Amino acid sequence: MSRIQKVIAENRLTLGLASPMIAGQLGQMMMGWADTIMVARLGVVPLAACAFAIMVVHVFLVFGFGLITSVSICVSRAFGANEHREAGELLIAGTALAAAAGCLMALAIQIVAPWLHLLGQDPEVIREGKAFLILVGWSIVPALITVTGKDFSESLSRPWLPFWIMIGGVLLNIFLNWLFIFGNMGMPQMGLTGAGLGTLVARIAVVVALYSAILLKKSYRPYLVGRMTWEAFTQRFGILFRLGWPSAVHLLGEVGLFASATLMMGWIGVTALAAHQVALTCAATAFMVPLGLALAVTVRVGQVIGAKENFRIRPIAFGALGLGVLLMSCSSILFLVSGSWLAQLFVSDPDVVALTVTLLVIAGLFGIFDASQIIGMGGLRGLADVRVPMAFIYIAYWGIAAPVAYILGFHTKMGAMGVWTGLLVGLIFTALAITARLWITSGKEAARHPERKLEGV
Numbered sequence: 001m002s003r004i005q006k007v008i009a010e011n012r013l014t015l016g017l018a019s020p021m022i023a024g025q026l027g028q029m030m031m032g033w034a035d036t037i038m039v040a041r042l043g044v045v046p047l048a049a050c051a052f053a054i055m056v057v058h059v060f061l062v063f064g065f066g067l068i069t070s071v072s073i074c075v076s077r078a079f080g081a082n083e084h085r086e087a088g089e090l091l092i093a094g095t096a097l098a099a100a101a102g103c104l105m106a107l108a109i110q111i112v113a114p115w116l117h118l119l120g121q122d123p124e125v126i127r128e129g130k131a132f133l134i135l136v137g138w139s140i141v142p143a144l145i146t147v148t149g150k151d152f153s154e155s156l157s158r159p160w161l162p163f164w165i166m167i168g169g170v171l172l173n174i175f176l177n178w179l180f181i182f183g184n185m186g187m188p189q190m191g192l193t194g195a196g197l198g199t200l201v202a203r204i205a206v207v208v209a210l211y212s213a214i215l216l217k218k219s220y221r222p223y224l225v226g227r228m229t230w231e232a233f234t235q236r237f238g239i240l241f242r243l244g245w246p247s248a249v250h251l252l253g254e255v256g257l258f259a260s261a262t263l264m265m266g267w268i269g270v271t272a273l274a275a276h277q278v279a280l281t282c283a284a285t286a287f288m289v290p291l292g293l294a295l296a297v298t299v300r301v302g303q304v305i306g307a308k309e310n311f312r313i314r315p316i317a318f319g320a321l322g323l324g325v326l327l328m329s330c331s332s333i334l335f336l337v338s339g340s341w342l343a344q345l346f347v348s349d350p351d352v353v354a355l356t357v358t359l360l361v362i363a364g365l366f367g368i369f370d371a372s373q374i375i376g377m378g379g380l381r382g383l384a385d386v387r388v389p390m391a392f393i394y395i396a397y398w399g400i401a402a403p404v405a406y407i408l409g410f411h412t413k414m415g416a417m418g419v420w421t422g423l424l425v426g427l428i429f430t431a432l433a434i435t436a437r438l439w440i441t442s443g444k445e446a447a448r449h450p451e452r453k454l455e456g457v
Contacts (some may be wrong), residue, residue: 007319010312014296014320020159022292024150024166026285034174035195036281038181040346046192047347048270049129051277053196055262056116057136060105062255064144066248068098069298069381070240071148075155076299076382080306088225091152091214093236097244098148102141109137125270128192135196142203149210155299156223161213169206173198243384250377250390257397257426264409264419271351272416278346279359279420283367286331290324290371294378301382310449313442317379321435324371332364359420366424372431376438385441392433401426 039050071094078087113134116126150162179187180194190197214220258280265276297320304312335342343356380389405422408414414421 003315006312006315007322010300010315011319011323014293014300014316015323017154017157017159017299018292018296018320020163021154021295022289024159024163025288025292025295034170034177035199036277037346038177039192039195042181042191044270044274044347044349044352045124046128047277048266048273049125049192050132050195051262051273051280052125052266053129053133053136054277055259056133057109057140059252059255059259060109060137061140061143063248063252064098064101064105064140065147066251067101067244068094068144068148068151068240069247070094070244072151072155072295072298073243073302073381073384074240075152076302077306079156080303084222085225087152087156088223089228089232089236090240091148091223092225092228093233093240094148094152095145095211096233097237097240098144099141102144105140106138109140110134113137125266125273131193132196135193135200139196139200139203142200142207146203146207146210149207149214151295153214153220154295155302156220157299157303158219161217162210165206165209165213168209169202172205173202176201243386246386246390247381250386250393253390253393253397257401257423260402261405261419261423264405265416268409268416268419271349271355274347274349274352275343275355275359275416278343278352278356279363281346282335282342282360283363286328286335286363286367287370287374289327289331290374293320293324294374296320297375297378298382301379305382305445308449310445310447313379313383313446314439317375317382317438317442320378321372321375321438324375325368328367328371331367335360335364335367355416358417362417362420362424366420366427369424369427369431373427373434376431376434379438380434380441383441383445385437389434389437392430392437396426396430396433400429 035050035054036047040047071090074090075087075094078084078090113130116130116133146162146166150166153159153162176198177195178184180190180198181192182194183189187194215224262273262276262280265273297317300316301313304310304316339357339360340353342360343353347353347356377389380386401422403422404425405419408418408421409416410418412418
């Protein structure tokens, strides 16, 4: 079998696992689309307040997601090595880690909420978004627990159960938004606060449904642990934490950059902030495709390492990377030719629409490099290589992207376009560094368990 045939074969397997993951991620983005579209009907200020609050919560949420990426790494290796009990113990420890981290983050948001005015945003935006922020902040707890259960199921090559449950959660959230935001079916009209309440209730419902299904479904019984000693729990918890915190810090650096961009947009003005939210929602939706591929790559690389088939790492990782870049090139063309139509799905304000169209052109370009870095990181996480990439992120984003974004945004006439151009510069550097790291590390791992009679991968 030639190298190209190997890549194609691995891509088929990766896509089989990634398809429900991508669909599930897109479903989650539909929840963000629903919030943005429905809140936009309330006006530009509520939309800007929604963008600001989501930015604050997203910083905490993504840190939590990074912390529990270790569940995918460890469970996929246990699955590949046929260690059923170990996988079940990792689910228990991972759930405890997610719950503890989520509660700490929600409390932190509750504490900082009265001091948000220090971030230099419009007072009306702060006042409008405070209650929404607190409600969505507490929804971090069920969100992190849900992702733990989802990662566990996907690492066992069972991605469809969490997919259908999360799609149900999206539909429930849209219905609750309709009830609470606009006061339908006898409910009080709560505006932006209603969107926060809808998100919280929907996320609680999803975590209850997912864990109930895992506990009751027959195919999961071999992985369920009847009793777990305290020693085993602390050992698994410690492994997950030690492996997860570098990924958490890495993602914090990434999301912190986009949070800073949101703050800069707020300094420019309400119109810039609203356009930024719409363009970022579109870009993030397209990003769910390479993100789903990256999640599948992490699982598949972990599984082949557990099975001692390391020679398959490069075809899996680089095949998916090429596929992701190709797909994001298609989304770039869509943003270029349909930017105005996409913007008008969210808002009717002509100034916001015009600026959104401009930002989507840049978003199309950096989506290609974002796909490269996230899929490359998926491969590195499967290899448990998380600390060096963390350094790459901070150099690229905070040493290059943030200063360039600030200079172009506030010391040239580019304004909002300059901020997004700075993001593009950082993503280009990150993509190149991560891809090079993946090539080097995967080659070393492949040498540990080479395929017999293999001339080279």
